[in-house]
Amino acid sequence: MSRTEIATFHHTAFSDIAALTREKEAQGLTVSVAFPTLNEQSTIGAEIRAVKEGLQTRYGLVDEIAVIDGGSSDRTALEAERAGADVYLAEDCLPHLGRMPGKGDNLWKSLFLLKGDLIVWVDADIKNIHPKFVYGLVGPLLYYPEIQFVKAFYDRPLFRPGEEDEHGGGRVTEILVRPLFSAFFPDLATLYQPCSGECAGRRDLLESLPFPTGYGIETGMLIDISSRLGSDVIAQVNLDKRIHRNQSTTALGKMGFEIIHAFFSRLESLEIAKFDGDLSADYYKLICDPALYRLENTPVQLRERPPMLSIPEYRQSRGIAG
Secondary structure (H helix, E strand, O other): OOOOOOOEEEEEOOOOOHHHHHHHHHOOOOEEEEEEOOOOOOOOHHHHHHHHHHHHOOOOOOOOEEEOOOOOOOOOHHHHHHHOOOEEHHHHHOOOHHOOHHHHHHHHHHHHHHHOOOOEEOOOOOOOOOOOOHHHHHHHHHOOOOOOOEEEEOOOEEEEOOEEEEEOOOHHHHHHHHHHHHHHHOHHOOOOOOOOOOEEEEHHHHOOEEEEEEOOOHHHHHHHHHHHHHHHHHHEEEEEEEEOOOOOOOHHHHHHHHHHHHHHHHHHHHHEEEOOOOOOOEEEEEEOOOEEEEEEOOOOOOOOOHHHOOOHHHHHOOOOOO
């Protein structure tokens, strides 16, 4: 099977913010930035201020900054409001459609809540935040009309007690997602970090996609976009380095389980593979210490939302007929 390289840029190619703003205005577009959050009080304020001061107040590149909160029990919402973002509680958005807590659901609901033509999603745990996490992703969408979706990549240091690995992040990608992509979707295997949380896309594309509501969102979205439009509508941008909170191995196991479900469901819908019966929805993580080993059934989020364009309230709010 032949492989197409994903278009790749460095964020410095888009560092002239004034020029980006002029291009945005010339095209009559608006830009919304959303942070999906769950207990990120230590970092969310600085992230919002970096985007607001560096890109909204000074230049006008960003038109809207919002936090979509999954029900934080800490001061995330308060810190976000103080920093100047619009704050929404995910469970209050379209409540009649039921609650499906998860990162993917926060992103799906952001399409309903945000106004922009270009949507930028930035994870809320970044410790070295910089405006490049936004303008680096917006740039390709403004300058290359054929590009519909942009992913970030970067060095991801891995910090563990007594140990630091400069390039050790992205463990789920290297042991699970890249091997799967290499076997079934080789074009997508050329993405350096397909599971990166920072990405941007055109609304008219995003509103047409189904959304896995858990951690399968990045993988499912990439497969859906490439299978419909081809991988040449996807680009990736080098943001140099991202320092964030590293998750435990057991947490990554749950993430991998949700990714597998999103991946295999698309293999079947695309008629690449056929499975006899449904995949198991039970995930057991290993709990261990020197005196104990046991398996614990762990809640996972495997459900998906339909394309936002199919939601009547969304079509009404956007003035879309039919």
